[in-house]
Amino acid sequence: MAVVDRRRQVIEAAAKSFSLFGYKATTMDQVARIASVGKGTIYTFFSNKEQLFDEIVHKVILEMKHIAEREIRRDKPFFDNLQRVLDSLLEFRSEHELIIKLSQEKREFGTPQAQEGLDKIEGAIIGYLEREVEHAIRQGEIKPCDPKVISVVMLKLYITLTAELNKLHAPLGKEEIKAYFRLILAEGLAQQTM
Amino acid sequence: MAVVDRRRQVIEAAAKSFSLFGYKATTMDQVARIASVGKGTIYTFFSNKEQLFDEIVHKVILEMKHIAEREIRRDKPFFDNLQRVLDSLLEFRSEHELIIKLSQEKREFGTPQAQEGLDKIEGAIIGYLEREVEHAIRQGEIKPCDPKVISVVMLKLYITLTAELNKLHAPLGKEEIKAYFRLILAEGLAQQTM
DNA sequence: TTTCTGACTATTTTACAAATTCGGTCATTC
DNA sequence: GAATGACCGAATTTGTAAAATAGTCAGAAA
Known part of the structure; x- marks a missing residue:
C-alpha cells in the first residue's frame, strides 16, 4: 500500500x-x-532516469490508444474513421504538454532522449494506423497495398496539411484539410477520363 | 575583362x-x-559573406531549373512528366555536394544560413511544381485544386517514399516508388465501388 | 587614376580550467 | 526491510584568455 x-x-x-x-x-x-x-x-x-522517462512516454502512448479507440465506429467507412482518429490524435498531440515540451527540446537542444520519446509516440501512431489499414484492405474498402508504407504516408500527409504547410501557405481550415485528405488519398487527383 | x-x-x-x-x-x-x-x-x-553564399545558391537553383526543363515532354501525360522531374531533381539534390554539405551542417550545427539556403532550394522546387500543376489543371489533366497545397504535398510525399520511409521500412525500389506515387496521388486508394 | 591588396580592427568563436551540477550508490536511519 | 540523503565520480556549465574571422581601408601595383 x-x-x-x-x-x-x-x-x-x-x-x-x-x-x-x-x-x-x-x-x-x-x-x-x-x-x-x-x-x-x-x-x-x-533503474535510471531513462527508464523513468520511458514509463511516462508509455503512459502517453496508452492514453493516445484509448483516444483512438474511442473514435472508431466499425459501421462507418474507413476514411471517415481515419479522419476522426487522426484528428483527435493530432489535437491531443498538439495540446499535450509533454509532447510540446519534447518537440521544443528536440528543436532547441537536440536531446537524443527527447527525440527517442517522440519517435516512440510516432511509431505507436503508425502501428495503430497500420492495423486499421490492414482491416480496411481485408474489408475491401481500399486497394491492396503495404499497410506500413501507406500508414507512414498517411501520417506524413496529415502533418503536412496541418502543420508544415503553414510555413508556406495560409493555414487550412478543418474542412479544407478533410477535403484535401480525401481528394489526395482516397479519390486521387487524376481527372477521370470517362 | x-x-x-x-x-x-x-x-x-x-x-x-x-x-x-x-x-x-x-x-x-x-x-x-x-x-x-x-x-x-x-x-x-x-557586399558580404551571405550575399556571396546567395549567389552560389542561386546558381544551383538555376541548374535545377535546367534539369527540370530538360525532363518535360509536353506531349506526355502530367504524371509521367511529374515523375521524371521529381526523380531527376531529387537525384540531383541528393548528389550535389553543396546540398549534401548544407544538409549535414544543418543537422550537425543548425547553422541558420545553411537552413535558409536549403529552404530557398526547396522553395524553388515547389514553385516549379506549382506552375506545372497549374498547367495540368488548365489542361484538365487533374482535378481543380490549390496548386501550392498540391505542390507541397507532392514534394513531401516523394521525399517520404524515397527517404523518410527507409528509417521504418526496407527501402523501396524505383518501380515501387513510381507505383505508390501513382496509386496514392493519381488513382486514389479508395476501392471503386462499381 | 583605377584596381587590387593584405595588414589591421572589432567582434565572434574557441579552448580550457575551475566550479557547479547531476545521476546513481550505499551506509545509516526509521 | 523500506526509505533516505550525504556522498562520489562523471558530466555540464561558467568564466575568461587566446585565436580566428568578417569586413575595412591606406597604400601598393598596374
Whole structure:
C-alpha cells in the first residue's frame, strides 16, 4: 500500500517535471522533491532516469490508444474513421504538454532522449494506423497495398496539411484539410477520363 | 575583362569552398586564397559573406531549373512528366555536394544560413511544381485544386517514399516508388465501388 | 587614376580550467 | 526491510584568455 503510493507519487512527479521542463532540465533531485520522496526511493522502482522517462512516454502512448479507440465506429467507412482518429490524435498531440515540451527540446537542444520519446509516440501512431489499414484492405474498402508504407504516408500527409504547410501557405481550415485528405488519398487527383 | 575574370574566380572558389566545408567553415580568407585574389577584391563584387553564399545558391537553383526543363515532354501525360522531374531533381539534390554539405551542417550545427539556403532550394522546387500543376489543371489533366497545397504535398510525399520511409521500412525500389506515387496521388486508394 | 591588396580592427568563436551540477550508490536511519 | 540523503565520480556549465574571422581601408601595383 505504502509502496504503491510512493510509486505513483514518483510517476506523477516525473510526468509533471518532464512536461514542464523537458528531459534534460528534469533532475532526479527535483523529481524526488516534487514527489516528497528520497532520491534513493526512485531507484527502487526505476533503474535510471531513462527508464523513468520511458514509463511516462508509455503512459502517453496508452492514453493516445484509448483516444483512438474511442473514435472508431466499425459501421462507418474507413476514411471517415481515419479522419476522426487522426484528428483527435493530432489535437491531443498538439495540446499535450509533454509532447510540446519534447518537440521544443528536440528543436532547441537536440536531446537524443527527447527525440527517442517522440519517435516512440510516432511509431505507436503508425502501428495503430497500420492495423486499421490492414482491416480496411481485408474489408475491401481500399486497394491492396503495404499497410506500413501507406500508414507512414498517411501520417506524413496529415502533418503536412496541418502543420508544415503553414510555413508556406495560409493555414487550412478543418474542412479544407478533410477535403484535401480525401481528394489526395482516397479519390486521387487524376481527372477521370470517362 | 580582368574584372569579369576575377569575379568568376571568386564565384568558382566560393562554390568549391561552400560545397567542401559548408557555410560556417568557409572563411573569406580561404575563398580569396582559392581564387588567388586579395580578400578585399571579393568585397568589390559582394557586399558580404551571405550575399556571396546567395549567389552560389542561386546558381544551383538555376541548374535545377535546367534539369527540370530538360525532363518535360509536353506531349506526355502530367504524371509521367511529374515523375521524371521529381526523380531527376531529387537525384540531383541528393548528389550535389553543396546540398549534401548544407544538409549535414544543418543537422550537425543548425547553422541558420545553411537552413535558409536549403529552404530557398526547396522553395524553388515547389514553385516549379506549382506552375506545372497549374498547367495540368488548365489542361484538365487533374482535378481543380490549390496548386501550392498540391505542390507541397507532392514534394513531401516523394521525399517520404524515397527517404523518410527507409528509417521504418526496407527501402523501396524505383518501380515501387513510381507505383505508390501513382496509386496514392493519381488513382486514389479508395476501392471503386462499381 | 583605377584596381587590387593584405595588414589591421572589432567582434565572434574557441579552448580550457575551475566550479557547479547531476545521476546513481550505499551506509545509516526509521 | 523500506526509505533516505550525504556522498562520489562523471558530466555540464561558467568564466575568461587566446585565436580566428568578417569586413575595412591606406597604400601598393598596374
